[in-house]
Amino acid sequence: MYYHENTVIYLNGEWVKAKDAKVDLFSQTLHYGYGVFEGLRSYATPDGPHIFKAGKHFERLLESSKKLRLNIPYSVAQLVELSYRLLKKNNLNDTYIRPLVYGGQNMALHPSRQVNFMMAAWEWEKYHRNSQLDVEISDYRRPNPLSCHIDSKLVGQYTSAILASAAARAKGFDEALLLDADGYIAQAPGANFFYEKNEVLYTPPEGNILPGITRAIIIDYALELGYKVEEKLFKPADLHQADAAFFTGTATEVSGIRSIDGKRFKLEWEDTIGYSLFLMYRQRVMNKEIQNFNLV
Structure with missing residues (x-):
């Protein structure tokens, strides 16, 4: 549903196939829910895909990451550019985009020193399909x-x-x-x-x-x-x-x-x-x- 054989995601500075991506089973986020994410939508227009309010979403992602001491080395402009490259690599227009910031291996209850960043996209209809x-x-x-x-x-x-x-x-x-x-x-x-x-x-x-x-x-x-x-x-x-x-x-x-x-x-x-x-x-x-x- 969310990816297929050729789906590409962005993971820690590299473009990798979703099926080949690995997550540490001792990730602090997996065990304790210590992470932040965003949700964005891209819409097809006569001029190609446009991600609605991309800057606002990535501003909130960076602010949320900072609050949790999970800082990632990206600017808003860089994240916007990466999101459009993600769409192009997957040939997507009308789509949902999910950036995720998550911690590395750490079972202690203090912020992980390792911080990971992933961004994926998939076709996802309006969440509440029923308007009533x-x-x-x-x-x-x-x-x-x-x-x-x-x-x-x-x-x-x-x-x-x-x-x-x-x-x-x-x-x-x-x-x-x-x-x-x-x-x-x-x-x-x-x-x-x-x-x-x-x-x-x-x-x-x-x-x-x-x-x-x-x-x-x-x-x-x-x-x-x-x-x-x-x-x-x-x-x-x-x-x-x-x-x-x-x-x-x-x-x-x-x-x-x-x-x-x-x-x-x-x-x-x-x-x-x-x-x-x-x-x-x-x-x-x-x-x-x-x-x-x-x-x-």
């Missing part, structure tokens, strides 16, 4: 911000996300919605959350969420269209009178939510602000207008 999601508010919580850098894409903190998603799907839901440590709505396992009420959009503030790059784009689009956006804390009960809701993320893009805990929202997806933003997002990343955005 049935969502469960999970019993699992987002990590406490005092326990780790939850504003970064840390490998280990996705354990609770996997468990929350698996539990929700076992009950027949499409996805989970996690609360923060204080019981406020936070985000989905891999996406940010918005709800709509009386033509105003509400989304959790930074602090207990990953402040997603797509989240910021959607806020800008909503303001451009003249809608009001409020970043505020809210509890599950606040969603009872909501008109609609949706998720945003690089892999998710913009995905509408039909119901939460079995309670359907008032508006049909096609009649919501979220749907208008979904159309705006897709049009701008797929067509020539993409060139109006900062791609690097």
Whole structure:
């Protein structure tokens, strides 16, 4: 699914076939989840593949790596250039790109001296293929911000996300919605959350969420269209009178939510602000207008 016989990845300064790549079984990341990653999307345009907001993603990768003391010897510009070379070597256009920074051999609980960097790409459809999601508010919580850098894409903190998603799907839901440590709505396992009420959009503030790059784009689009956006804390009960809701993320893009805990929202997806933003997002990343955005 993610690679085939001729797939090429970038690993520690070399281009190697994915099938031949080796990872140390005593890697600190494998045992303790000590690493950082990013997710980027490339879209086919009349001028060739363009990686949406590549610079923003690689800036966050380097900032996250620095926070974990897993420094890699690359600049943002170098990483952007490598990502385009990766696409060319694999003859990919519409694709998902995954850079990963991970530790070397070290069973001690202090940062590994060896730091590894890998980047791969594969064809991956929109993560939530169904635009009408049935969502469960999970019993699992987002990590406490005092326990780790939850504003970064840390490998280990996705354990609770996997468990929350698996539990929700076992009950027949499409996805989970996690609360923060204080019981406020936070985000989905891999996406940010918005709800709509009386033509105003509400989304959790930074602090207990990953402040997603797509989240910021959607806020800008909503303001451009003249809608009001409020970043505020809210509890599950606040969603009872909501008109609609949706998720945003690089892999998710913009995905509408039909119901939460079995309670359907008032508006049909096609009649919501979220749907208008979904159309705006897709049009701008797929067509020539993409060139109006900062791609690097």
